[in-house]
Amino acid sequence: MKALIDKITDEVTAAFKENGYDGKYGRVTVSNRPDLCEYQCNGAMAAAKEYKCAPFMISDKIAETLSGNAMFESAESVKPGFINLKISPEYLAEYVSEMKEDEGRFGCEKTKNPKTIIIDYGGPNVAKPLHVGHLRSAIIGESVKRICRYMGHNVIGDVHLGDWGLQMGLIIVELKERKPDLVYFDENYTGEYPKEAPFTISELEDIYPTASGKSKEDENFKAAALQATHELQQGRRGYQALLSHILNVSVTDLKRNYKNLNVEFDLWKGESDAQPYVPEMVQMMKDKGYAYMSDGALVVDVAEETDSKEIPPCIILKSDGASLYSTTDLATIVMRVKDYNPDSIIYLADARQSMHFIQVFRCARKTGLVRDDVELTHIGFGTMNGKDGKPFKTRDGGVMRLEYLLDEINQEMLKKITENQKSKENLDISDEEAKETARTVALAAVKYGDLSNQASKDYVFDIERFTSFEGNTGPYILYTIVRIKSILKKYEASGQSLPKSALLSAHSASEKKLMLSLSGFNAMMENAYEEKAPHRICAYIYELANAFNGFYHETKILSEENQKVQSSYIGLLMLTKDILETCIDVLGFSAPDRM
Secondary structure, eight states, rough: OOOOOHHHHHHHHHHHHHHHHHGGGOOOOSSSOOOOOOOEEOHHHHHHHTTTOHHHHHHHHHHHHHHTTEEEEEEEEETTTEEEEEOOOOHHHHHHHHHSSSSSTOOHHHHHHOOOOOEEEEOOBBSSBGGGGGHHHHHHHHHHHHHHHTTOEEEEEEEOOBBSSSHHHHHHHHHHOOOOOOOOGGGTTOSSSSSSSOOOHHHHHHHHHHHHHHHHHHHHHHHHHHHHHHHTTTOOOOHHHHHHHHHHHHHHHHHHHHHTTTTSSSBOOOOHHGGGGGHHHHHHHHHTTEEETTTTEEOOOOTTTTOOOOOOOOEOOOOOOOOHHHHHHHHHHHHHHHHHOOOOOEEEEEGGGGGHHHHHHHHHHHHHHSSTTTEEEEEOOOOOOOOTTSSSSOTSSSSBBBHHHHHHHHHHHHHHHHHHHHTTOOOOOOOHHHHHHHHHHHHHHHHHHHHHSTTTSOEEOOOOHHHHHHSSHHHHHHHHHHHHHHHHHHHHHHOOOOOOSOOOOOOHHHHHHHHHHTTTTTHHHHHHHHHHHHHHHHHHHHHHHHHHHHHHHHHHHOOOOOOOHHHHHHHHHHHHHHHHHHHHHTTTTOOOOOO
């Protein structure tokens, strides 16, 4: 189903051509002055230069041609040459009715050419608890994955754990100091290693920060950790077995935490999974003359003549032969091409890592690791800051664990929901339902609070504002959905069935405004996919929620005496609810039945 704005553009383009002008000037946009019109075309302003006449001479002709078109309620030429358009209420009702009939898609067609897309969430380092710094990649990545899937693409989400760097060596050395008699440290041992890990998740979460602290103060400890890392990467059996234990214990805990965020991965791969591909990849780069030695390191030049700033070479191996992030990222590309042959790989990572991805992407293309038509994209996100404008911290200045942050927001939400129930003297909600509702609304508050901002920008994490039931917040969106559910439930309780008939033309300005908001769904979803921009969906559902609430406050829906009119109102509410729920599902959260 073609987007309404595209249908309007087609008609205006035809009018330009009919009057002897180039059709390229017929592009239509949503009006930036909704008090004057609903859509506008500024093409006559640009066309006037080509046709050497006053803009209004062109806009007058176009408006006159469109005035007899059944699509428009009005088409007006406004000096110096703007074309202001209002859609016909009858045409709009027909369009929205057609959306309503297309259940689940609402006029948004799936792609005819599905791509295989891998989303790399730039996951956490193992053996460390998730903290607030991991929030954005998880939330944004999950939404981008869902957007791509909604548009019909084959999407594979990969957590991409950090499990191959110095932190592994640090853990091994610290564990050896604590439990030196473990069989993993006996180089002469040839038997099977124990299936049970020699530590719990709590112990592991203490081992890493202790080891990290020691390495900063004790040069010998750090040297031992570097040696352990090197031996692990060279395949030492005992250390490989410990790595397996670390991964199993960590991943079990990570899965629990990510589940609380409603984030799922198809793959739980790590940097270690790409290591078998490193030797052959490095040898190929050497054999084909791409890689050379520079100051003891193996590098590939990735600078281009058109660069306006210096792009350093991509380092493939350090002077001691150890891998870097660039090495594992390149080897991971080799692995993904072999296993999935993707058309696109999207990386979620802090915007400050942009140079790293420029180097890796250029190196991958230059050395032929990917086809020329494979898209490599870095979605660089900004920082989540506290009210002081600095990176979000705990009250004592530490980095807050993610589960503690979510628990704090859950408690804040439960308090507000309990107060809301008391104020309405509606005490039939059980404690368990109140807690579950609080968890649902709290997750919406966190996710919407993040996703409503453009990913590349920093934003202030304000719990008080995010959990508010008013304004541009997740709870406000959910409250709107719950309000619609309540009206539909009362309508059915009166003995009537939910209607399937077409919608009538709008009976008021607020009803038409709601229909106009609904009609923009498919164009918005296509735009959100093209830009990989969840904030487009947030802006849309906030506008839609406002349009609905404006209609609700001005319209007596359940007391409307004309059954046909009431049935149309109910049909409009059903479509609004379905589109809002579809959008929040794509954003990665859901709505309760009541609040």
